[in-house]
Amino acid sequence: ETGVTQTPRHLVMGMTNKKSLKCEQHLGHNAMYWYKQSAKKPLELMFVYSLEERVENNSVPSRFSPECPNSSHLFLHLHTLQPEDSALYLCASTRAKSKNTGELFFGEGSRLTVL
Amino acid sequence: GESVGLHLPTLSVQEGDNSIINCAYSNSASDYFIWYKQESGKGPQFIIDIRSNMDKRQGQRVTVLLNKTVKHLSLQIAATQPGDSAVYFCAETGFQKLVFGTGTRLLVSP
Numbered sequence: 001e002t003g004v005t006q007t008p009r010h011l012v013m014g015m016t017n018k019k020s021l022k023c024e025q026h027l028g029h030n031a032m033y034w035y036k037q038s039a040k041k042p043l044e045l046m047f048v049y050s051l052e053e054r055v056e057n058n059s060v061p062s063r064f065s066p067e068c069p070n071s072s073h074l075f076l077h078l079h080t081l082q083p084e085d086s087a088l089y090l091c092a093s094t095r096a097k098s099k100n101t102g103e104l105f106f107g108e109g110s111r112l113t114v115l
Numbered sequence: 116g117e118s119v120g121l122h123l124p125t126l127s128v129q130e131g132d133n134s135i136i137n138c139a140y141s142n143s144a145s146d147y148f149i150w151y152k153q154e155s156g157k158g159p160q161f162i163i164d165i166r167s168n169m170d171k172r173q174g175q176r177v178t179v180l181l182n183k184t185v186k187h188l189s190l191q192i193a194a195t196q197p198g199d200s201a202v203y204f205c206a207e208t209g210f211q212k213l214v215f216g217t218g219t220r221l222l223v224s225p
Contacts, residue, residue: 002158033212043159043204043215056212090158103149104213106158 003027006091006107014115015081021110023074023091031096032074033104034066037088049074050096081114088112127222134192136219138205143186147208150179150190153218154201162190162203197223 004025013019025032034046048056049068063085065077074091088111092104128134140148146167151159165172165179165188172179178191188205200223206213 002160004158006158042217043213045212045214048212092158102147102208103161103164104159106151106160108156108158 002105002107004091004093004105004107006089006110008110009108010111010113012113012115013078013081015083017081018077018079020078021076021089021091021112023076023107025072025074025091025093025105027093027105029093029095029105030071031094032068032071033092033094034074034076035090035092035106037090037109043090046076078112081112083114086112086114124217125220125222127224128195130195130197130223130225132195134190134195134199134221134223136190136192136203136221138188138190138216140186140188140205140207142207142214143183145207148179148181148188149206149208149213150177150188151204151206151215152199152201153204159204192221195221195223197225199223 007022011019031050033048036044036046045058046060047066052068052071063080067075088109090109091107094102094104149164150162152162153159163174163177163179165181170181176193180189190203192199200221202218202220204215204218206215
């Protein structure tokens with residue numbers, strides 16, 4: 001149990017569906033992240049929220065829309081996805097520092113399959 | 116540009132052997148590195164970290180070595196156990212983000 005909870009753990013959706021991934025952290029952190037993990041590729045940073053402000057949007061297509069209503073919750077809204085978006089989506093959190101980030105705590109991930 | 120990569124995609128060892136997983140990085144300004152372990156169906160978990168002002172750090176059965184001259188990082192696992200089977204990632208920290216390598220799969224056979 002890492003203190004970062006992701007739901008759902010598995011999601012299958014069609015290309016015309018709209019769904020959302022949810023992440024909640026119970027660690028008192030103030031920065032949250034979405035990473036995408038595909039087979040045989042490095043973890044790809046998608047979005048970073050620090051103190052509830054989006055501080056990085058790593059050239060992610062607009063069919064992915066993040067939302068961070070408070071420092072404990074992070075959502076990833078999905079719409080009109082493509083089959084190549086099938087991957088494991090990982091949420092992480094940390095206590096943001098003034099300089100470089102420290103250790104990230106990851107959730108178990110949401111396995112997304114787009115048909 | 117910055118990049119973090121791993122030399123070997125898969126490492127197979129016998130139970131009880133020592134394992135060495137390697138990682139190269141290209142950003143000479145990096146000052147903090149982390150090794151993560153990811154078991155099947157789980158998210159990455161922190162193993163050990165090291166700052167650039169150190170060249171060696173030891174944990175329980177794990178040791179991380181940092182060679183800043185050649186920008187090389189390694190993770191040594193002593194007396195490897197079946198439970199160590201996983202994918203191992205090195206990560207280099209930057210401002211408010213981590214840059215991850217591709218990962219090395221460690222397979223431990225009895």
